[in-house]
Amino acid sequence: MDNRQYLQMFFDESSEYLQLLNENVLLLEGDPENEEVINAVFRAAHSVKGMSATMGFTKLTDLTHKVENILSKVRNKELHINEEIINLLFAGLDHIKQLIEDIKNNGEEVSDVRDYLNQLDDFLNRDQNSGQASVREVTAQEYDFTSYLSLSEEEQQEIAQKIKEQDAIYNIEVVLDESCLLKNVRGYMILKKAQELGYLAKSYPTLKEIEDEDFGLSIYFILVSSMFTEDMEEILKDIVDVKEVILEPSELTIFPAVKEEEAREDKQKSPKSLANIQVAPTVRVDINKLDLLMNMVGELLINKTRLEGLKISSEIYQDIIQQLDRVTMELHHIVMQIRMVPIGGIFNRFPRMVRDLSKELTKEIELVVEGADTELDRSIIDELGDPLMHLIRNAIDHGIEHPAEREKKGKSSKGTILLNAYQKGSEIIIEVEDDGAGIDPDFITRKALKKGLVTTEEVENMDDKEKLYLIFHPGFSTSEEVTDLSGRGVGMDVVKRVVESLDGQVFIESEQDLGTRFIISLPLTLAITQALMVKIDQEIFAIPLGAISETLMINPNDIRQVRGQDVIVLRDTTIPIVEGSCKLNLNVEYGKYTEREEISVVIITSGERQVGLIVDELLNQQEIVIKSLGNYLVNTKNISGATIVGDGDVALILDVRNIA
Amino acid sequence: MEAVLEMEKDYQPGSKKQIVIFQLGTEEYAVDITHSREIIKPTKITKVPNTPDYVRGVINLRGQIVPVIDLRKRFNITVGKADKKKERIITIESRDTLVGLVVDSVNEVFWLNLTELEPAPEIEGGIKQEFIQGVGKKDDRLLILIDMERLLFADREAESEIM
Numbered sequence: 001m002d003n004r005q006y007l008q009m010f011f012d013e014s015s016e017y018l019q020l021l022n023e024n025v026l027l028l029e030g031d032p033e034n035e036e037v038i039n040a041v042f043r044a045a046h047s048v049k050g051m052s053a054t055m056g057f058t059k060l061t062d063l064t065h066k067v068e069n070i071l072s073k074v075r076n077k078e079l080h081i082n083e084e085i086i087n088l089l090f091a092g093l094d095h096i097k098q099l100i101e102d103i104k105n106n107g108e109e110v111s112d113v114r115d116y117l118n119q120l121d122d123f124l125n126r127d128q129n130s131g132q133a134s135v136r137e138v139t140a141q142e143y144d145f146t147s148y149l150s151l152s153e154e155e156q157q158e159i160a161q162k163i164k165e166q167d168a169i170y171n172i173e174v175v176l177d178e179s180c181l182l183k184n185v186r187g188y189m190i191l192k193k194a195q196e197l198g199y200l201a202k203s204y205p206t207l208k209e210i211e212d213e214d215f216g217l218s219i220y221f222i223l224v225s226s227m228f229t230e231d232m233e234e235i236l237k238d239i240v241d242v243k244e245v246i247l248e249p250s251e252l253t254i255f256p257a258v259k260e261e262e263a264r265e266d267k268q269k270s271p272k273s274l275a276n277i278q279v280a281p282t283v284r285v286d287i288n289k290l291d292l293l294m295n296m297v298g299e300l301l302i303n304k305t306r307l308e309g310l311k312i313s314s315e316i317y318q319d320i321i322q323q324l325d326r327v328t329m330e331l332h333h334i335v336m337q338i339r340m341v342p343i344g345g346i347f348n349r350f351p352r353m354v355r356d357l358s359k360e361l362t363k364e365i366e367l368v369v370e371g372a373d374t375e376l377d378r379s380i381i382d383e384l385g386d387p388l389m390h391l392i393r394n395a396i397d398h399g400i401e402h403p404a405e406r407e408k409k410g411k412s413s414k415g416t417i418l419l420n421a422y423q424k425g426s427e428i429i430i431e432v433e434d435d436g437a438g439i440d441p442d443f444i445t446r447k448a449l450k451k452g453l454v455t456t457e458e459v460e461n462m463d464d465k466e467k468l469y470l471i472f473h474p475g476f477s478t479s480e481e482v483t484d485l486s487g488r489g490v491g492m493d494v495v496k497r498v499v500e501s502l503d504g505q506v507f508i509e510s511e512q513d514l515g516t517r518f519i520i521s522l523p524l525t526l527a528i529t530q531a532l533m534v535k536i537d538q539e540i541f542a543i544p545l546g547a548i549s550e551t552l553m554i555n556p557n558d559i560r561q562v563r564g565q566d567v568i569v570l571r572d573t574t575i576p577i578v579e580g581s582c583k584l585n586l587n588v589e590y591g592k593y594t595e596r597e598e599i600s601v602v603i604i605t606s607g608e609r610q611v612g613l614i615v616d617e618l619l620n621q622q623e624i625v626i627k628s629l630g631n632y633l634v635n636t637k638n639i640s641g642a643t644i645v646g647d648g649d650v651a652l653i654l655d656v657r658n659i660a
Numbered sequence: 661m662e663a664v665l666e667m668e669k670d671y672q673p674g675s676k677k678q679i680v681i682f683q684l685g686t687e688e689y690a691v692d693i694t695h696s697r698e699i700i701k702p703t704k705i706t707k708v709p710n711t712p713d714y715v716r717g718v719i720n721l722r723g724q725i726v727p728v729i730d731l732r733k734r735f736n737i738t739v740g741k742a743d744k745k746k747e748r749i750i751t752i753e754s755r756d757t758l759v760g761l762v763v764d765s766v767n768e769v770f771w772l773n774l775t776e777l778e779p780a781p782e783i784e785g786g787i788k789q790e791f792i793q794g795v796g797k798k799d800d801r802l803l804i805l806i807d808m809e810r811l812l813f814a815d816r817e818a819e820s821e822i823m
Contacts, residue, residue, distance in 0.1 A: 584709035636709075649706065
């Protein structure tokens with residue numbers, strides 16, 4: 001069988017289950033008696049096993065099977081959760097993850113997990129002695145048929161409704177093979193088959209329990225049928241993984257009752273049981289298809305804008321344009337919605353990391369996650385994992401102090417890292433905040449000087465804030481002793497680069513001994529945005545609205561000079577002004593704006609910096625579809641992309657971050 | 661690595677390659693037809709600031725933004741006056757990027773016998789040798805075959821390494 005088409009599904013689902021497992025095992029560590037969590041862990045582990053078996057990955061199947069054994073003992077209260085089990089489980093999850101990675105990278109399971117399997121066996125054997133008594137008890141019980149399947153009064157009446165002259169009632173036990181991997185599927189098949197053979201009065205486990213795989217190796221049921229026992233036995237034995245079929249006539253004697261509604265009830269019965277296994281009505285869609293869809297919506301938008309530009313003074317035209325406007329807006333909105341996924345998807349991998357690292361570093365750290373349901377464009381989320389991981393690692397490694405040190409400072413010995421996400425206007429804000437030591441600006445500058453990243457003169461002109469931002473300098477790594485966690489040279493500059501490549505920004509706030517907060521702001525979506533169109537030297541440029549705080553018309557008399565730089569004073573703030581044509585190196589004479597009567601200025605905000613950009617003319621505000629300039633022009637200074645405006649012309653998008 | 665393999669494949673005896681021949685100044689140049697997408701008439705080009713002078717700007721090609729390079733400027737060709745009416749843009753795809761080349765005119769499409777392809781001689785004052793894949797002949801006309809990937813990305817990469 002060619003499994004390749006299912007591989008992607010396998011990777012997607014297994015990583016989801018692994019995530020779920022990690023989360024729940026973590027929960028279990030804090031709340032060992034929570035049966036709901038134990039069941040959730042068991043089910044997830046079981047699903048992974050089933051998937052691996054279906055795909056034919058033997059090592060993975062074996063491994064998950066063993067892990068599942070432990071879990072099953074925990075569930076049956078034969079084992080009690082302790083640190084050893086939790087550590088074993090976590091180690092197991094890591095091995096499973098490794099094997100899946102292997103398959104992803106090499107197409108086969110390369111890693112050797114034998115050591116771990118032995119470890120598991122040892123553990124289970126060690127435990128065997130204490131658990132044996134209870135195991136035996138269960139075995140003894142299993143063969144007591146009637147204790148499982150005693151029929152209530154109503155059920156007996158039900159049988160009386162169904163039973164026909166030549167029918168007999170049977171007690172049947174079907175025993176599955178121990179190596180059976182898909183017990184729920186087999187069990188389901190057995191009961192379905194039984195329903196074909198006659199009327200299935202009652203079963204233990206029930207169909208629902210079988211779906212949850214909440215049963216041992218035997219399935220018991222009472223069947224009302226007119227078939228010969230040998231035939232039934234043969235049919236049931238033909239089902240894969242069935243080891244034994246024990247069939248005996250029941251001692252029950254029920255006579256057929258008068259019945260009219262038999263046919264109808266039969267019909268009702270089967271769809272009902274099928275309905276139980278229906279999956280949630282969702283579809284998995286290739287992200288590329290969504291990108292394509294987004295592109296098409298972009299095209300539609302461009303053409304709509306072109307249509308609007310026609311300015312035909314007909315009532316019908318106005319009507320159509322309005323309708324079209326509404327439909328495209330809605331369509332855009334929906335496509336964006338589809339692409340949005342909750343950021344929790346990446347937040348969820350951090351609790352485990354924080355646990356492991358804080359143990360390793362003997363620090364006490366609590367991770368608080370807020371706003372995990374905040375939604376962001378899928379393509380942005382995928383990129384965010386690594387930068388966030390880096391920030392959290394930094395907070396654990398450099399931020400939070402050791403318990404003794406914290407107590408000396410008068411703080412609680414347990415440090416807190418807050419991971420928070422929320423929407424603010426058209427931006428998504430993600431904060432990583434710790435209540436640790438804070439960043440010492442002077443330490444940063446000393447380091448930067450030592451590494452030759454800045455000169456002494458440059459440092460003299462810097463305030464504390466600017467000094468902090470030196471950590472984003474490529475090649476800057478503050479870790480004195482290089483640990484396994486952070487300080488591997490690939491540092492904060494990577495965080496900054498990734499965030500900026502997503503059209504976002506990173507800020508730092510830090511207070512000595514109080515803590516540090518990293519703030520990442522990101523656009524809601526990358527593809528379409530509102531922009532102000534301006535004219536500079538006869539060309540039209542787009543400035544994303546998110547970066548603009550306001551636009552002004554100023555008089556040349558308003559311009560002041562500070563250290564040779566033209567500035568304006570706006571509500572008591574001094575804002576430097578720069579000429580757009582100068583920033584773009586356009587071939588025109590600079591400084592001519594002072595001769596104009598009125599000067600159009602766009603106030604651009606980037607972080608805490610503000611700059612007034614002088615343009616020739618302010619045009620309209622419109623929705624633009626952001627397009628890349630392509631590989632060839634990718635690093636063009638002060639230009640971040642292009643868009644297509646009404647008449648099919650290209651307008652460039654100003655990269656205002658670098659201008660401000 | 662791939663380029664080398666491609667070359668070896670190309671140089672098999674008797675193999676032929678279809679090329680697009682175009683005019684730049686007084687000389688005839690050519691690109692492999694498998695690299696070229698289409699030939700279009702000049703449309704409105706939007707200048708892009710902060711780019712080398714041989715980048716004329718970008719055009720809107722059915723919704724896609726395509727950078728356009730002036731090959732005359734790229735190769736420092738000053739001889740001969742171009743007839744604006746005959747000017748064309750050849751779009752080239754290389755490394756998943758579409759780039760337009762402004763040429764004086766497109767002359768013809770031709771099957772070039774690869775055995776006749778000779779290594780590039782150093783041409784004085786003209787195109788750098790490293791951008792030439794070889795020189796071919798059609799009757800007594802010389803055709804300079806351009807290595808598109810080198811032309812588009814070689815010096816760009818060098819630039820970014822320095823940065």
